[in-house]
Amino acid sequence: MPTRLSNYFLRTLRDVPSDAEVTSHILLVRAGYIRRQAPGIFAWLPLGLRVKAKIEAIVREEMAAAGAFEVHFPALLPKEPYEVTGRYEEYGPGMFRLSDRKDAGLVLAPTHEEVFTLLVKDLYSSYKDLPLTIYQIQDKYRDEARPRAGLLRGREFTMKDAYSFDATDAGLDASYQAQRDAYERIFQRLGLEYVIVKADAGAMGGSKSEEFLHPTPVGEDTFVRSAGGYAANVEAFTTIAPAPRSYENLTPAEVLDTPDTPTIQTLVDRANAAHPRPDGRLWTAADTLKNVVLALTHLDGTRELVAVGLPGDREVDMKRAEVAFAPAEIEPATDADFAKNPGLVKGYIGPWSPEGAVLGEKSSTGIRYLVDPRVSDGSGWITGSNVHGKHVFGLVAGRDFQADGTVEAAEVLAGDPAPDGSGPVELARGMEIGHVFQLGRKYAEALGLKVLDENGKLVTVTMGSYGIGVTRILAIIAELNNDDKGLIWPPAVAPFDVHVIATGKDPDIYAAAERVVADLEAQGLDVLFDDRPKVSPGVKFGDAELIGVPKIVIVGRGVVDGVVELWDRASGERTQVALDAVAASFG
Amino acid sequence: MPTRLSNYFLRTLRDVPSDAEVTSHILLVRAGYIRRQAPGIFAWLPLGLRVKAKIEAIVREEMAAAGAFEVHFPALLPKEPYEVTGRYEEYGPGMFRLSDRKDAGLVLAPTHEEVFTLLVKDLYSSYKDLPLTIYQIQDKYRDEARPRAGLLRGREFTMKDAYSFDATDAGLDASYQAQRDAYERIFQRLGLEYVIVKADAGAMGGSKSEEFLHPTPVGEDTFVRSAGGYAANVEAFTTIAPAPRSYENLTPAEVLDTPDTPTIQTLVDRANAAHPRPDGRLWTAADTLKNVVLALTHLDGTRELVAVGLPGDREVDMKRAEVAFAPAEIEPATDADFAKNPGLVKGYIGPWSPEGAVLGEKSSTGIRYLVDPRVSDGSGWITGSNVHGKHVFGLVAGRDFQADGTVEAAEVLAGDPAPDGSGPVELARGMEIGHVFQLGRKYAEALGLKVLDENGKLVTVTMGSYGIGVTRILAIIAELNNDDKGLIWPPAVAPFDVHVIATGKDPDIYAAAERVVADLEAQGLDVLFDDRPKVSPGVKFGDAELIGVPKIVIVGRGVVDGVVELWDRASGERTQVALDAVAASFG
Missing domain, CATH: 3.40.50.800 (Anticodon-binding domain)
Structure with a gap:
C-alpha cells in the first residue's frame, strides 16, 4: 500500500525553527522528519524513522558481512562497572547519573564497553570462543555542555557500537581491520566522503585509534594531512623534536631591557631594533619562548597550575592541551592564581629570573613546567625574565633552565612536518562520522575478562570498540544533500x-x-x-x-x-x- | 546465509540462574536469549533479539492495518509536561527522575501521553487533521518496587504505546475500537488466549478502560466474569448496593456482652450461643460489620486515618482499596495510630459507642468513615461498641450511625452478582498483555490541545492510549510454550x-x-x-x-x-x- 499524503502524519512547515542553527536541522524540522523535545533531544516522525531505518539496515548488513552479531543493552545500567574502570569519574558531568528507589546508583550509558566485557566474561572462557565481535544499535544519552546543531551534537542519539574480543594482539589487529573495512563499505554505500585519520584514544584509554572524518569546511574537528599519506586528527598529531644540541660555543644568557613589549610581535620588533642578532639575521617570533600558565582541575577536585613553554609563533591549542592533560579539566590561570605566585611577572613570564629557577618542580614557584618538543636541549630563546620590562636573551634549555617534561599543546600549523616523515602537512576541517579503537586490555583487566589459551593458561582478552553515530550520519547526509528548496536524499537512504x-x-x-x-x-x-x-x-x-x-x-x-x-x-x-x-x- | 552454531554468539547453560523465579526467565537465560544486568534490567542476546523483532513486526503490521503511524520518542524527557498533568507527582517513586548538568529536571518516561499530546498540538490545528493515531515501539523504564519474574515485571521493557486524537466522542469510540480490534488480531496471530475485561483507569485518569488478560492460574491479576458475559478486572468490579430500607419496625440497638471474641468467627459463635436471633435463624459473618482502619499517605505527604466498614464475611482487598484511594498510598493503621485515638477500642471498633458517634467526620474521632455499598441505609448489624468485651446488636445504618460515603474496597467473592445483572461471577487469574484507555480530554485540557471544529470553534481534543508490552508478551509466550527440555516457540515468533x-x-x-x-x-x-x-x-x-x-x-x-x-x-x-x-x- 502506498503512503497517502491525504492522511499521513506529516505537516511541512514554512518557518525556520527559531532554535535551528544548521541547514540539516532546519530542513529536517521543516520537512517533518524530527521535532525538538528539549535541548539536544528530538522525537522522530514517520519520515525521519524511515530514513533512520534505511541507514540502520545498511549498518546491519555490513556488520553481518563483517561477522558481528547483534545484541541489545538497556540505556539504564548500574554504575558499578563504570566505577571499576574509572569511567564513572572520568566522564565527569557528561554522563547522566541517577538513583533508584533503593538508592542504588545508575547511569545512562554513554558507551557500553563495561557491560559488553562483563557479558563475554559471563559466557565465554576459552580462546576457542574467540574472536568475537558483537554490536548493538541503541539510543544513547550524553549530557553535552552545549547541545547544538540539531542532531549533529545532541544529548540523545542512536549509535551503532561494536566491541571485539580477541585472545591475541594479532587477533585484535584482524578484528579491528574487519570493522574498519566495514566502516569503509558503509560510508561508500551512504555516499559519504571520508578521511581516516589517526586519533587520540582519549577517555577510552586505548592504544590505537582512528577516526573517520567527513571533510567539510563547517566540520567541528580539525585534521592534518600530508601529500605523503599521513592523516591525523589534530589532537593526535605529534611534533618532531629537534635533536639535542651541544651547549658549547653558546654565549651566556643576558638580561636586556625590553620596555613596552606586551606581545610577541612588539618583543620581536624591539629585539631587532635594540638587540640585533649577532649573526645579522632578524629575530622572529619562533626565536621567542612563550610561557602560558594553565590551571588544571583534577578528578579529585584539586587545582594545579602548570606552565606550558612553546615557541612564540604558536598559540596553545586548547583542544590539544585538553587531550594532553586529560582527564583533568583545564582553563587559563586566573588573576587570583597569579596573585598567589608573585614570582611570575605577567607579560614577562619565563622559566628563569636573575634570582634563579622560577618554573619547574624544583623552582621558586614549584609550578610544573612542560615544554613543546621544539624546546629541546641546547635550544636558545628570548623569553621573559620575570622582571618587568626585561627579557632574557640566549636562555638555553638544559643549560639555563630545566623543564619537567614535554607536552603536545601547541597549535599545529600548515607546513609543519608530518611525524612519519611524509612531508609538510596541510590543515582541514571535518565532521566525525565513525571511530575505531584498539582498546587493548584495559577493560578486560579491570573487569577480569580472561580466557584459557592453547596451553591452558589464563590470558587477559584484548578488545576493540567501534562506533558510528546513526542519527549524526543522517544529519550529515541531510547537511550535504539539499538546495534552497529542501532536501535531496541519496536513493540509498531516501524515505x-x-x-x-x-x-x-x-x-x-x-x-x-x-x-x-x-x-x-x-x-x-x-x-x-x-x-x-x-x-x-x-x-x-x-x-x-x-x-x-x-x-x-x-x-x-x-x-x-x-x-x-x-x-x-x-x-x-x-x-x-x-x-x-x-x-x-x-x- | 544460515546462522552457524560453530561461530554464533550463543552459550546455552545447564544451571538454573539463581535469581530466576519463573519458567520463562529460567529458560530464556539458559537458552541464551537474555542476560540479567541489574534487578529487572536485561540485555538481549542474538536469539532473543530475533524473537523480539518478530513480535514487533506483527505489532507494526497490525498498527499499519489500523491506520496508525509510527513515530519514536526518547526515553529521556523534560519533566515539565508531566508536572502540568500532575503525573510527575502521581507516579511517586515508580518514575525515574534525574537532573542534567544545568539542573533541569528530566524523567525516564513511564508512558508518553504528555509529549504525544504536545506533538499533535505543535503540528495540527483543525478537525480535518483528525482522527489521528500514532504509536511507537520504545524502551521504557519504571522503578518497580519489586522487579520480579524476569521479563514479566522488569524495570526496563519494550512497549508499543499508541495514542489516538479525535475531535468528537464518537471519533474516540471509533479510534478506540480500531486499536481494540488490532489488539485482538495481534493476540490471535501470536496464539495468545485473551479475555477482555473492564479495567480501572487508575493513574491514567481516563473515562473508559479495558485490559487484555491472558487467563492463567499463575497470573498476578484477578478478574471476574459471569456466564452472561460480564468481565472485569477485580479492581474495576462494582458492587450492587441494596435499596435503602425503612427503619420502621426495627428494634433499637442494644449493647451486649461478647467477651473473648477477637475474630469474626468467635463473635458469630458467641452471638449464636448467647444472643440468638429473634427470628431463629443463625447469625452469620455477613451479619456483622467489620471496621478496618487504614492510614492514607497523600501526595502532599500528609497522613490521614480512614475507617472502612464492610460485612464481616469479607476482607479488605488491598488492591481494590489502593485504586479506591489513589493517588494516596495506603497501609493498615499502626499501633501508634490507635494510641492517638483512644476512642477506638481494638477488637471492638464500630462507628458508634454508648457515648455517641465514634467514626465519621462529625464523630468523636473525626476519622472519615466509608462503608461498603452493602452497608446501605436501613441495614442492621452486629458491630463493635468501642467498649472492651461488648458489641452492639441491631445497629442500623442511617438511623444509628452515618457513613461519610461508600467505598469499593471489599474483596469480590465467587457468586457475587455482576453489576450488569448478568448473573453471579466466578473469579480467575490472568496476566495483563494489553491495555486500552479512553483518556477523554484530561491530557488535551491540561496541555491545551484544541482544534477548530466544523463551525470554526476551538474544541478540546479527546484522546485514547493503547499499550502492549512487547517484551512482557515474549516472556508470556515463553511461559506458555515449553516442556522440561526447553522452549517450544510458536512458528510465528520462533527465532x-x-x-x-x-x-x-x-x-x-x-x-x-x-x-x-x-x-x-x-x-x-x-x-x-x-x-x-x-x-x-x-x-x-x-x-x-x-x-x-x-x-x-x-x-x-x-x-x-x-x-x-x-x-x-x-x-x-x-x-x-x-x-x-x-x-x-x-x-
Missing part, C-alpha cells in the same frame, strides 16, 4: 523511492495516478502518493522539493495524451514519459 | 524457521547438511545450522530442545540411504524424509 503527485481535480487524473502508483509498487518500490484533493499543484511541488524524495512523478493534464512527467529532484530536470512506461523507467 | 543438525564426523554428512540448508534457504526459510564438528549428537539435540525452534532436521548417517529425520519439537515426533524432499516438506 521513499518515488513521490507521485496527482495535480488538479479531474477524477481521471487521480485514477491514472492510482494506476501509476500500483505499477510502481508492483516493481517493489516504496511510494509516497500526494493524493490530496484540495491542495494546489504549487503547494504539492513545494512539499515534494522540501521532503526530498529523489524521483518524482507528476500526473496531471497530460494523462489525456497518455503522458506524465518524471522530475529529478537533484537536477530539476523534467521529462515526459508515456503513462504505461513510467514503472519500466524505474527498472 | 528461526528450521534448526538443522548435522551429527557425527563424516564429511559426507556435513556436505549433505549444507545442501539441505541451502534448499531450505532457497525457500525463504531462516535456518539455524548446528555445524559444530566436535560436539556430540546428544549435546546438539539437547541444545535444539532448549532453544526451541519448532522444526528440526537431523542430518546423520541416514544420508547414505538418502534420508534425514524431521523432528517436531512440540510433539517430539520424528519422521524420515528423503534428502531431496526436505525443503518441499516445508512448502
